[in-house]
Amino acid sequence: MKPFTYARAGDVAEALRAGAAPGAKYIGGGTNLVDLMRETIEQPTALVDVTGLSSDIKRLRGGGLLIGAAVRNTELATHREVRTQSPVLSRAVVAGASGQIRNMATVGGNMLQRTRCAYFYDAGGSRCNKRNPGQGCDAIEGFNRTHAILGASSACVATHPSDMCVALAALDAVVHLDGPGGARKVPLTELHRLPGDHPEVETVLDRSELITAVELPPLPWARRSTYRKVRDRASYAFALVSVAAALDVRGGEVRNVRIALGGVAHKPWRAHEAETALIGGPATTRAFRAAAEAELMAAKPLHDNGFKIELATRTITAVLSELAGGTR
Amino acid sequence: MRGAAPYAAEFAFDGMVYAALVFSTIAKGRIVAIDTSAAESAPGFVHVMSHYNAPRMKPMMPWASSEKAAGNDALPIMQDDRIRWNGQPIAVVLAETQEQADYAASLVRATCEAEPATTSFAQAKANGTETAMLGGQPVHIEIGDAEAALATAAVSVDATFHTPYQNHNAIEPHAVTVAWHGDELEVHDASQSVAHNAWSLATMLGIDEHQVHVTSPYVGGAFGGKFMGTHQVLAAAASRLAGRPVRLALSRAGVYRLVGGRALTEQRLAIGAARDGRFVALIHTGTSTHIPGSPHPELAQFVSYSSYATDTLKIDLQWAYLDMVANAAMRAPGEAVGSFALESAVDEVAVALGMDPIELRIRNEPATDPLSGLPFSSRNIVKAWRAGAKRFGWERRNPTPRAVREGDWLIGMGCGAGSHMYAREPGGSARLTLAGDGTVEVAIAAHDAGMGTATVQTQIIAEQLALRPEQIELRLADSALPGLVPGVGSSQTTTAAATTVAAKHEVVAELLKLVRGDSPLAGLTADDVTPRDGGLAKIDDPGRHESYASILTRAGRDELTIDASGGNPTESEQYSMYSYGAMFCEVRVNAITGETRVSRLLGSMDCGRVMNARTAAGQFRGGMIMAMGLALTEETLYDERTARIMNPSLAEYHIPVHADVPKIDVIWTGIPDPHAPLGARGIGELSMNGTAAAIANAIYNATGKRVRQLPITLDKLL
């Protein structure tokens, strides 16, 4: 890895000052960034450690939670209120990585972790438009079993690997940012971009903008929510398809529903089509399946990943049926 | 755990530098130029070696090309501008720290001229295949007309099976630390073949075998992947060039690029059976990927040589040549993937006949070896089947696929047979020094790659000489020690067993020569006495006893040293010798997502005498877990456009994790083999075999889906 300097920021202002230097990058737990530095894919010349900033979870007036960007994944998953108010979030976090990695990983870093596309990782030997814009993409005709079926482009078919973000997308979480231009808020569903012609631009963040927190708006009915991750082994593998969902059913009718998908797109995929199809309709397996199919109408399979369409459809259906039937 | 065991990458020398490799990124071609200027000005840079300045060396010597050859190919190492595979090392960068070496290596720029390469299996087959060779013989066997018998059989199965490339993933990546002392080379290696490696390094570097000293006291897993490799040669050459000791530890990706693993196979498995289940035809043919000069055939067909009685037999293996890294021996090479095909097909025949698959196997038990006609030394697989079936609750299995369900989970049971040929190396020898205080030092060129070899050897010697284990000091994995026992999985224990038996006879004979006239043993011959209580005693009159210490002291001797050799393994010329396993599996397959979870595994083994129940059970469980990876998750993503391995990482190459592995039950018949030294046949590779088929057959029983292509990932079950 390229030589770099390291400094620990004491407060947000200090972080922003250091983060504005050319070649600087924020570092959370380092579980993704350090790997990418070893592979020479990331080559920062200065690391600004932001794990000392806002590492608590606060209750907001009017309900809702404000989760500091430096909160560790483990802490988030085991937080009492998170577990009871938004089980989907707790379950999504523990479905990711391993215990050791979750102990290190931060909320901010988790949001900005980069794709696991094998061609992206192969800095020496493969073409990738993320690493070298305009170079071409070796995944489109290569191994793409784990790649995107929704919202991909001819420049990039990579997926966003985070489990946590899928739950946050379903919960309408809002990301708090601070930067040279001042503080602002962005809905999580708008934080990550689809690849389009510029897959190297992965989020709407400006270069030195800092994530300070993520806000969970109150959503009482998200007590009935869950996360289902389908993967190649029982643990320690990224999602082939994952579903975060919350469901509010009364009298057999869907009052409200939230669905987000992981493993299918360049960003956590909020399933608006499916939600719209369901609200006000019957809470039946048949309706769930139809809504899932509606969402996946737009799916475009690659050579190896066509199975994801059926898998996502089935998993959405199963998760909603479980939420409709059970009391969880 | 104290971290006190030194591994190869933990030995340090004064002035030592660290190595990082630069790998080729094309499959075939020529290096036009290597620009090292940026690397040379990187912090900590010490030296760079490439084909421009590497010392002249002989090419690698592949396994079995001579007594101590142990390479995976016959290729020159950094001697010319040729690129022969994608991932070949083309430069070694040395620096003061590992991080500096890695960084400097990332700055090396090679300009290469690509040439058309054979990178896909289809293309390799289209180029024309060659009949595989084993021991100088083509792998082609025909007994009777198997195709005709198949065509007229009452019931037949004729299917094609595919198994993918797989890579070695020992927990300790390959590493070596080397230092030159004048013309003498000291090597701390992670190896299962120290004597071979000393000889190989000497031969390649053009020095005398005795000038190279290789030790490998602790090895973090070997599995057939840690014989003589490219990296030891590169480290020694770079060290000579730089005039500094060198540590070369392969990154995980480096292991994938350099070491190889299982070759890809395509296998045709056809069985014709009479209505009563008797096999009238067995055909096992196919193609494995290969590179010229590689000593490892990936002989999947071997399992069909002597597993079942059959009227007719046809065996054939073709090699399809690709421009890629040579494959390596990998735990139960050939057999692991071959038994998947054979034992899946047997299950298919059972389904076609409507017969219990265990019963079908028992009906096809051969009386003598189907190929050689030799008697079996000891074959109790039927006992293993019966005991296993009872313990596993096989009678509760519903033979109808998709009949057992619990919520979303489909439940199924399956079984498969495994076997592994007995092998004993001819070169096994040991030096045993009996000291005046009655303790023994035993030096033997065996290896302990985590299997518990040291424990078991100590135990065997203690038992043979009637000593307590703590009275024995064992030295192993040192090329200066006598003996030539590579840790070839299962053959190591058998070889050492023979050596130990020989050593016992030598010790008795030599001690009797020292016995004085006033000894209780006076006048007795070797036939009369046996080791007992730390000395010798008359067999039928144990009261006549004298301790080793007393014999030596009274003879005025400080110690007694003997060299013993196990001699040639003639037993395997007289008998067909195999270990056997009856493997059982229960799976749960999610009806919605296709996810498979192995919920129970049982291995019922017939492996001769078990020397140590704990280490044996560990070997069996480990093999079964590795076979779970083979069946369900492991696959090297080898990009057929570029011949590049795309998942050289434990994050993306999926070995089973703890959450995948159920409690594994292991039992054994415990019947010693009357024709094997100490009754032991060796166990290290056995449980790899049959297990993948047991899993696949259980999946069939659960779902009604027959998957003939590994790994059985969920998309194949949707």
Ligand SMILES: Cc1cc2nc3c(=O)[nH]c(=O)nc-3n(C[C@H](O)[C@H](O)[C@H](O)COP(=O)(O)OP(=O)(O)OC[C@H]3O[C@@H](n4cnc5c(N)ncnc54)[C@H](O)[C@@H]3O)c2cc1C
């Ligand atoms: C083997 C393995 C398996 C894994 N499996 C999974 C899995 O199954 N599911 C899953 O979801 N994840 C998985 N992960 C990824 C893991 O979740 C991420 O590595 C982790 O969440 C990143 O958090 P971090 O704090 O370590 O980030 P870092 O590595 O420190 O940083 C990641 C990125 O975020 C930026 N950053 C960090 N904090 C801030 C901030 N406050 N403001 C702005 N930018 C910031 C950094 O500059 C960097 O670009 C896996 C990782 C590994 C290594």
